[in-house]
Amino acid sequence: MAEIVLSTQKLSVGYGKKLVISGIDISVERGKILTLIGPNGAGKSTVLKTICRQLTPLEGTVYIGKNKLEELSGNELAKCAAALLTGKVKTEYMRCRDVVKMGRYPYTGRLGILSEHDKDKVEEAIKKVDIENIADNDFDSVSDGQRQRVLIAGAICREPQILILDEPSTFLDIKYKLELMDILKRLASEKKTAIIMSLHELDLAQRVSDKLLCIKGNRPDRFGTPEEIFTGGYLEQLYDVEKGSLCEYYGTLELHRSDGNPKVFVIGGGGSGITVYRKLHRLGIPFAAGVIHQNDIEYPVAFALAVKLVSEKAFEPISEENYQKAFEIMSNCESVICAVESFGTMNKQCQELLNEAKKAGKLVEGAFDE
Amino acid sequence: MDSRVKRITIGYTILIVLLIVLVILNICVGSADILPNRLWKAIRFPENDKVAYNIVFGLRIPRTFAAVILGGALAVAGFLLQNFFANPIAGPYILGISSGAKLTVAMLMVISLSKGFAANSAEMVIAAFVGSLISMGLILLISAKVQRMSVLIVCGVMIGYICSSVTDLVVNLSDDSNIVNLHNWSMGSFSGITMSDVLTATCIIIPACFCAFMLSKPMSAYQLGEEYAQNSGVHIKAFRITLILLSSLLAACVTAFAGPVSFVGVAVPHLIKSIFRTAKPVITLPSSFLGGAVFCLFCDLITRTLFAPTELSISTVTSIFGAPVVIYMLLNRERLKENG
Numbered sequence: 001m002a003e004i005v006l007s008t009q010k011l012s013v014g015y016g017k018k019l020v021i022s023g024i025d026i027s028v029e030r031g032k033i034l035t036l037i038g039p040n041g042a043g044k045s046t047v048l049k050t051i052c053r054q055l056t057p058l059e060g061t062v063y064i065g066k067n068k069l070e071e072l073s074g075n076e077l078a079k080c081a082a083a084l085l086t087g088k089v090k091t092e093y094m095r096c097r098d099v100v101k102m103g104r105y106p107y108t109g110r111l112g113i114l115s116e117h118d119k120d121k122v123e124e125a126i127k128k129v130d131i132e133n134i135a136d137n138d139f140d141s142v143s144d145g146q147r148q149r150v151l152i153a154g155a156i157c158r159e160p161q162i163l164i165l166d167e168p169s170t171f172l173d174i175k176y177k178l179e180l181m182d183i184l185k186r187l188a189s190e191k192k193t194a195i196i197m198s199l200h201e202l203d204l205a206q207r208v209s210d211k212l213l214c215i216k217g218n219r220p221d222r223f224g225t226p227e228e229i230f231t232g233g234y235l236e237q238l239y240d241v242e243k244g245s246l247c248e249y250y251g252t253l254e255l256h257r258s259d260g261n262p263k264v265f266v267i268g269g270g271g272s273g274i275t276v277y278r279k280l281h282r283l284g285i286p287f288a289a290g291v292i293h294q295n296d297i298e299y300p301v302a303f304a305l306a307v308k309l310v311s312e313k314a315f316e317p318i319s320e321e322n323y324q325k326a327f328e329i330m331s332n333c334e335s336v337i338c339a340v341e342s343f344g345t346m347n348k349q350c351q352e353l354l355n356e357a358k359k360a361g362k363l364v365e366g367a368f369d370e
Numbered sequence: 371m372d373s374r375v376k377r378i379t380i381g382y383t384i385l386i387v388l389l390i391v392l393v394i395l396n397i398c399v400g401s402a403d404i405l406p407n408r409l410w411k412a413i414r415f416p417e418n419d420k421v422a423y424n425i426v427f428g429l430r431i432p433r434t435f436a437a438v439i440l441g442g443a444l445a446v447a448g449f450l451l452q453n454f455f456a457n458p459i460a461g462p463y464i465l466g467i468s469s470g471a472k473l474t475v476a477m478l479m480v481i482s483l484s485k486g487f488a489a490n491s492a493e494m495v496i497a498a499f500v501g502s503l504i505s506m507g508l509i510l511l512i513s514a515k516v517q518r519m520s521v522l523i524v525c526g527v528m529i530g531y532i533c534s535s536v537t538d539l540v541v542n543l544s545d546d547s548n549i550v551n552l553h554n555w556s557m558g559s560f561s562g563i564t565m566s567d568v569l570t571a572t573c574i575i576i577p578a579c580f581c582a583f584m585l586s587k588p589m590s591a592y593q594l595g596e597e598y599a600q601n602s603g604v605h606i607k608a609f610r611i612t613l614i615l616l617s618s619l620l621a622a623c624v625t626a627f628a629g630p631v632s633f634v635g636v637a638v639p640h641l642i643k644s645i646f647r648t649a650k651p652v653i654t655l656p657s658s659f660l661g662g663a664v665f666c667l668f669c670d671l672i673t674r675t676l677f678a679p680t681e682l683s684i685s686t687v688t689s690i691f692g693a694p695v696v697i698y699m700l701l702n703r704e705r706l707k708e709n710g
Contacts, residue, residue, distance in 0.1 A: 054600055078603030087597035090456065092649035105591055105602040111652055112587035 445662025448635020466529030470505025633692025
């Protein structure tokens, strides 16, 4: 079993006397990524602040390796755990490179002067997060996203065993979000850094984490692998959102469906319906969809957005019962859109629906606007 | 050479040259001008030119060195306070710390005069230190309550006013012929400082500044915010207490010997930082000391020579040069805020 670099025992965290979360028992191994997820205000930051000693635990203990957190000197802790929290960093006359250099702080001597070795580490980190082009700019003059990357470079060049990040992807555009996740993955696998962070982006959390800690209502709700967490509608429950708002396979979100009786019936399947659903949703037109297999790529979207949905079990041909159901709903709609381009054995009943729609003169072809 | 290193080297060279030139000017120029060759002769053969010797060694050298040491101390005290409060406008005078020290020193003087003994310089420094710590305590209490730095500054100025008013009251209530002396001191002046006072001040200020310099490293992390410093391994509590004690001690020491001297603590570190284009304490702390010394030498020269033989108070001159810098900084800050 891999070496455990950080663990907590019956840890309770909070501010002063105010308890935020109690009963945290987690352990993080070398080279693994632990992500904290949960609704706003659940106390993710409080946990992170406690394990990097910004806050003292109300109860319980945090262990860094085998040592108790409170017994480490400031310098020892700084060397083995680098933290990047959400507090604003202000500077005066500092280039981005100077800010990165501060990352080497615990390794420097009495006056904080960097050795050649330190400088190499700084340049390496600058390269790693791709900020060479802004390294000589004033830290105050760069954008929030660039600033975030500079601070991440600072944390990386400290070469900690444990990297603690509070919402590190905030302010980053998709390119740098992806790059950040790649960097974290690489740090974990190459340098065996343990990474503990909080994320709001569930899609990223699902892809990058080895373990997830879900926090809700003053306690850790679940602790497990992404596969264990992204299942059975648990996340919708964690965030208190409507069923169907979150696709568990992709961690993506869907907006609330348009209410009312369906006006349009969409014959869908195979993925081509997704753009139609989105457009109808955008125009605020309530719609029904069918018949869609439950393993169809567009099923999660249709499930989230359609007022009524007729679905069929995976790998089964469409049953007569479901066909009748779809036909009935379609009859009550004003118009029909067919998004399916070709029909096969499994969805030949959909072709029948199309024929019926044509007969009733309800079929809308080509682009639609109303 | 790296342009930054070049800038710093040139900056230091200019400061040192200015310091030397101003020290010589301060010793030579005055109501009786003593040219360098006469000065040199007087130093070598004191018996031949007793007048020059007495002026130089009895008055000008102590005064000049007082300006160097105390000016440097003020700038360093200001630099420390600016770091502590993360506010470029903080300084011992603006936050009322000098005025607090002034009040306790005035009280000690009045009490000692009425009891018929003269307080020695060590006692004065202790009294000043107590006063500055009281003011500092008040400021810290306020800073725990308010987040806005401008409110803190206003409160500091108000504390300064209260202390000054009480000082005036105390000074006026006491009935003594020495009152004139006391009055001079309470306006701020480098005159009347003896060589032994300068030595006492040096013995306190140099070690204090050295300690402050040794705090350069944690200070540089603290400049990025308390959270950042803590993550870098700085023991925040100990660091903050040391910073408070050092800046109070430096401000107290200056006040005990020269009375309140305004704006040096705010203006000098700011000027130094903008000239050197860095806020790194390793570089800016020693240069602030030099800058403070140069600034005070220059201002003291003006107080003595502008309306000679009448002397101005040192704060009159330092305010004229220092206050505009503060106004400029305030405006600059507002502009930065507007830009985001």
